[in-house]
Amino acid sequence: MSAQEIAIEMQNVKKSFDGGHEYVLNGINLSIPHGQLTVIIGYSGTGKSVLLKHMLGLLQPTSGRVRVLGQDLASMSELELGRFRRRLGVLFQHAALFDDMTVLENVCFPLREHRRHWTANQIIEVAEAKLNASGLDPKHYGKLPGELSGGMKKRVGLARALALDPEVILYDEPTTGLDPILSEMVDDLILETHERISGATSVVVSHDLFAAFRLADHMVMLDKGTVLLAGTQEDFYNSKIELIQRFLAKGFKRE
């Protein structure tokens, strides 16, 4: 892949939280292609969420380099990183909605912060359009997050993540804790969003193999803080790696 074709690149990334005794990420080398939907899978505790936080610059690697959209995150100041992050959108595991704001205020919030020259009406118009695109009924716009179901929260979280029209959208365990029907709804939402926004790169971190094979153009499997395999769905089917075969054998049912 050429530099233009790579949205996120990690070179020998290592991360330890205890001064080097144990590494959560142990030499990650990874290239996430631009404009594609990549799913990062792995068992719990393999470092998926830590990897995602490195892509967002929320964590800095102990060693190695992380480049997102061609920018080296470690070389950026706090201010530059803040500006750069506007090009990224994140749907958190539990949506991470601000619980003292209504649904509409949650989606308006990033716009109020970063589109200061816009009028209040412009901001509300855009926020409503994002909520509408994520499939939330307008009757819920005035509700607080505590009054919403898990699926509705995900829709609001996605609308907020998309508010600033990001170039890269990251999803952290989007179906965790949801029942099979809601999980499928969230998968559909991710697919629709990826197809609707042309040129956007989507990265889904999940342990849900069913979702991975439904969504992914490109897949990455992590194990013990390293990349076990990265490639297409075909590469995974044909892999002779025992752990992948075991994972594939177990993972195709949604309980």
Place this chain on the structure above:
Amino acid sequence: MLSAWLNYRTKLNQAIDDLAWSIFQRIYQFFFDSGRSLLFFIESVKLIFAKPSRIEEIVKHMEFIGNKSILIISLTGAFTGMALSFQIYLGFNLVNATNLVGPTVALGISRELGPVLTGLIVAARAGGAMAARIGTMRVSEQIDALEVMGINAKQFLVSPRIVAAFITLPLLCGVFDFVAMVGAHILGIYVLGLDEAIFWDKILLWIKPSDVFEGLIKAAVFGVTFATICTFKGYTTTGGAKGVGEATNQGVVHSMVMIIILNFFMTNFIRFYLDLVNG
């Protein structure tokens, strides 16, 4: 016999080692935490002046810290004023010096009890709420959400609270002083039968504006202290609901202890400074 003795000595040595290690760890942790919270405070103060300005947030937190504490501050102030004037009256009555009840109460309230009790009450009420709110935001990834939106979470969550506490605490202390003196007046004049003219005349004679300012300055420092400690505890919360509970508890307890310790040093420092200025 010898083996039992050696076994006993080994266990004793181990117990002493464990105790020494645990004391060392606590001391180390105390200095480590103090250093981290000092850096946290310096960074938050710098961010007060960063763009965009957070005036709306500051006003919102001032309303929460100030307006919502007025009733509890007034209630505490009134009863503190009454209790203090009664105790001082009982003591001074033994030496026929009841005409000094007014200024003694006023000095005690304005210099010490006003700022300290205001700091303690507001630290418990608003400080606990700050630690719990920010801690909950941390464990539910709302702070991460702010950061990935390109918003400096410290500038948005911490700096406005520190400014709000810095402005609001002296105002609340002023309310406390006023209500406490009203309480002392009611008890002293209408219950204990002190002469109203002497009561106020002696206060005006002995109490200087600097005595009141001393209390207000202390209150402002206590405001910054509890806001920094509680936001720091909330901001560094880990471990879910249990972690939020611990952060809230530690925030309130550490703030209260720090206010009482700081009060002693500030009293001495201000006395020293005033002595120096007044020759």
